[in-house]
Amino acid sequence: MADVPASPPPADDSDGQLLARFAAGDRSALDELFVRYRQPAFRVAYRLLGQEADALDAVQEGYVKALVNLDSFQGRSSFKTWLMRVVSNAAFDLGRKRGRRTGISLDAGDPDADVDPGLTTWDDPARGLGNADLRRALDAALATLPDAQRETFVLHADGELSYKEIADVLGISIGTVMSRLFYARQRLKLSLTEQATP
């Protein structure tokens, strides 16, 4: 049974050093990589799946795939960005299998169209909502986003990736990242407002 360190290791080996140790058979290196990135990985999976158990499954699958396929990423991005991408994919796959968060198809037309970024009359969407209610409202709002927008938004907001990191792992331009984030926020605001309106 592997012990889970309570906090990140003080030695602060780089990801590359930890991966080298892992490749050499040092199981504790995996423990350190797990502690280092489990929280953003979990947050990404949770936002995409909306359920803790499923999110942990996605994290598990993401770590396994990321480590099994290390050759696919090395030299192109950091382990963190690679992991977030794999976890995100795992979450989408799991969501499809289990029928959650179907969202809007990317083929459903221009997802960026017809969203007015200048509306000023919306009420505060958080008004009257408790934390759990607000989380559920945000989950529901996220589920209305097209897959590409949702993934980009979650990688940024919960995976804590920069525009460049997102662009690298998704194979898109920084401008596209910016555009997806802009419209994702507009749509989220609109959805939250609609939910908060009696």
Add this chain to the structure above:
Amino acid sequence: MKSNDGHDKFVRLAGYVDGELNAADRSAAESELTASPEARAALDIQVEMTRTSPLWAKAGIPEPSDAAWARTLNNIHAALEPATPAVNYRTQRSAGRWIGVAVAAAAVVFAALIFFPVGNEGDGRPLVADALTLVGADEVAIVSVQGDDAQAIVVGRPPLAGPLDLATVGDTVLDVIVIEGSDAPLKPVVPGKDPTKPIIVNPADKTTPVVP
């Protein structure tokens, strides 16, 4: 919203609130904000929906328990082990009945034997024709300890005389079996009339079941 020239008019405001613009674009965004109330309204939304906003913090994600983290890490270790069998155990999370007892002595494991029903189930009585050992005593890891607040459990003085029975039928649940390459999870059938008796096998002979 798109401007007449087809470009996304306010898209750069996302980069502005995230600090992702270069100096020229930042300056252009600020000019736009100065000149356009519409731009300022759009900016307000971007600010409200950033990851650092109070709204987002208020809707924070619940943190998994230490046991859940430990279980996930152990599953990762198990999946990456070269000798990992092609069977994954999914623990039953909701009821919390998948109870393993961690001990200080290393390499204490237990094995579970399960049986597949074969034959006609139409009479309502599953028929067990043969036993199938899916895991050996050295292939099952204890992944969590639930209940109480014990940080350690005393199990005896070393050297231990023999294998320990760490779980019984009553506190171990095997709820699903997933076989690699198959999309359909199998529902295990574990026959046993007396749930208080263990289904532990002798680690020295992992093909011998002890089924009540």
